[in-house]
Amino acid sequence: MNGVTPSIDSAQARELLEGLGEEARRFRFEVAPNPCVGAAVLSGGQVIGRGFHRVWGGPHAEVEAIAQADGSGVPRERWDTLVVTLEPCSSTGKTGPCVQAILDAGIPYVVVGATDPDPRHRGEGLEQLRAAGVEVMVDPVPAPLERVAPHFLRWSDRDRIRRPRPWTVAKWAQTLTGQLSPPKDVGDGRWISCGASLEEVQLLRGRVDAIVTGVGTILADDPRLTLRRSPSPMAVDGLQTLPLGDVAGKPGATVAPARVILDSWLRTPPEARIFAAPEGGERGGAVHVVTLPGADPIRRRALEAAGARIHSVRGAKRQSLDLRSAWAWLWDQGFRRVMLESGPTLLGNALEAGFVDQLRVYTGSVRGGEGESLAGWLVEAPLEERLHRESGSDAVLEAFHG
Ligand SMILES: NC(=O)c1ccc[n+]([C@@H]2O[C@H](COP(=O)([O-])OP(=O)(O)OC[C@H]3O[C@@H](n4cnc5c(N)ncnc54)[C@H](OP(=O)(O)O)[C@@H]3O)[C@@H](O)[C@H]2O)c1
Missing domain, CATH: 3.40.140.10 (Cytidine Deaminase, domain 2)
Known part of the structure; x- marks a missing residue:
């Protein structure tokens, strides 16, 4: 006393x-x-x-x-x-x-x-x-x-402590019918969400240790997965409002998240834009390519020359890379909060494996689309704490995946 x-x-x-x-x-x-x-x-x-x-x-x-x-x-x-x-x-x-x-x-x-x-x-x-x-x-x-x-409570439960894996936020954009790719003649066959949502995603990227994608997305979209701009504070209820680069109260303190490509057969082209030097005001983290053991040495050398760091994890029976091993590898790299920004193949497998902890889904005002729809899955999914809000012209769903 x-x-x-x-x-x-x-x-x-x-x-x-x-x-x-x-x-x-x-x-x-x-x-x-x-x-x-x-x-x-x-x-x-x-x-x-x-x-x-x-x-x-x-x-x-x-x-x-x-x-x-x-x-x-x-x-x-x-x-x-x-x-x-x-x-x-x-x-x-x-x-x-x-x-x-x-x-x-x-x-x-x-x-x-x-x-x-x-x-x-x-x-x-x-x-x-x-x-x-x-x-x-x-x-x-x-x-x-x-x-x-x-x-x-889930993050700190015994099983998670024993077999740790990063907290995974799956972010995707979908059309009104739940497809991840728009019709070919809309948004360059690629863009679904509006400018305000793209800004939000930039903020989210600044708040994870790594962005994880699949080689399918690299081949289809050739994305950079960088932090591109410093958006101004946003007045979205419940959405964090510090500008990018102000995360730890220190302007410019944000470290660009690492970029991780799951690519069993090293199909990532060495000339992909993800390897290009940052352009004005842009920041990009190290590019890691995760592949199967015994990767083709010629492809490996070409990717390393482009700047990739190559790592191998074991394969799975029905899938390319074993996701448990891939997620354990992410943890071993020191990545604690990661964002999954992939196409439906990797996203679907990660959801099914239970490796997605949190969702942020942008539904744009685009009709139709290519590929399988996730709309039905979202209705049935064990989601907790659902929050529905708007971002520009998009509807946003945020939730924890139970
Ligand atoms: N709307 C959105 O938010 C969004 C985001 C990203 C992409 N996209 C769209 O998605 C389309 C590409 O789709 P996608 O499904 O091919 O891309 P993806 O899911 O990003 O990549 C899939 C590839 O990842 C590799 N992979 C390695 N291990 C895997 C595992 N355990 N499980 C699943 N995949 C594994 C596989 O190739 P290997 O077997 O060769 O390793 C697989 O084909 C493009 O049209 C793109 O525009 C949309």
Whole structure:
């Protein structure tokens, strides 16, 4: 005990926790697989700073709340309580530990809504705070985490920890009838979504470690898979609003995501645009080509000369590359959040294998189309937390894949 009296009672803390939890949920698709977290700094019973974890890799809620409290003009000596929906982190991930930020702010009383569900970290943050003399109260009501961030419970479950694979966001554009390619005479036989959606995808690309595609897409579309522009902040509810390059609060901090091509037989042409040098303002990550063992040495050398890094994973019976091995390889590269931007062949197999955790589907106002439709699948799919919104003239569906 440090003799400090919190400036709110437990009923007020509970009410605040519930409000923060609800608001934090707005960012669920932006922060996953991290949990949604909200925090508030109080002085004399008044909230003087609120913060949310808004984007994967971005500042945590506590840090944002402390920064806002700093801006309130109330001196730090008068800050008495921090209320946070989830146990503050004690280890350094994409950002520094929140426990340290709380200690640096000198806040003497911390109310926590739920302990960390990850067994590797549970209780550590609380212990460190207590050891430093901070009084900590954990809300005795069962953790709201199941409601606020069920995806995080899956991410930190025993099986996933034992056999880790990156959090995978499948993004695709489809026509009104659910096809991934428009009719040949529309949008160069390639474009389905509107300009606003293309901008959103640029933002999303800036928030993953890698973009994964199949060789079919390389052959058909010859995409660059780069970060091309720095879109201005967008006023889309629940969609993270920091401009590209501002992810960690440091302008220009975004590292361009690696580009990964699944290509069993090295059919990727060495002259593909993905290997071309970045053009004005464009950023592109390393190009990795994942292939079967014993790849043709001549093709291999030509691709390496073009700048590709070649890796092999084992094959599967019915498919080209074994997806479990490919996803394990992605994890071993240090990729924790990846985006699948492929055609229907790889997408379908990844969905079937259960390797897609989250979806973002843009339905453009294009009639008809080429290839198999995913419309029926979407109706039947085990999707959770569905969110329907608009992006320009497109309809957007976001959901977690159960
Ligand atoms: N609307 C959209 O969002 C979108 C996005 C991308 C592409 N597209 C369209 O999709 C079309 C291309 O479709 P696609 O299906 O051929 O492209 P894809 O899914 O990107 O690539 C498929 C290829 O990936 C390789 N692959 C390696 N391992 C695999 C595995 N385990 N499972 C599945 N594939 C594996 C296979 O070739 P190997 O056996 O030779 O390795 C396979 O043929 C184009 O018309 C393009 O415009 C649409």
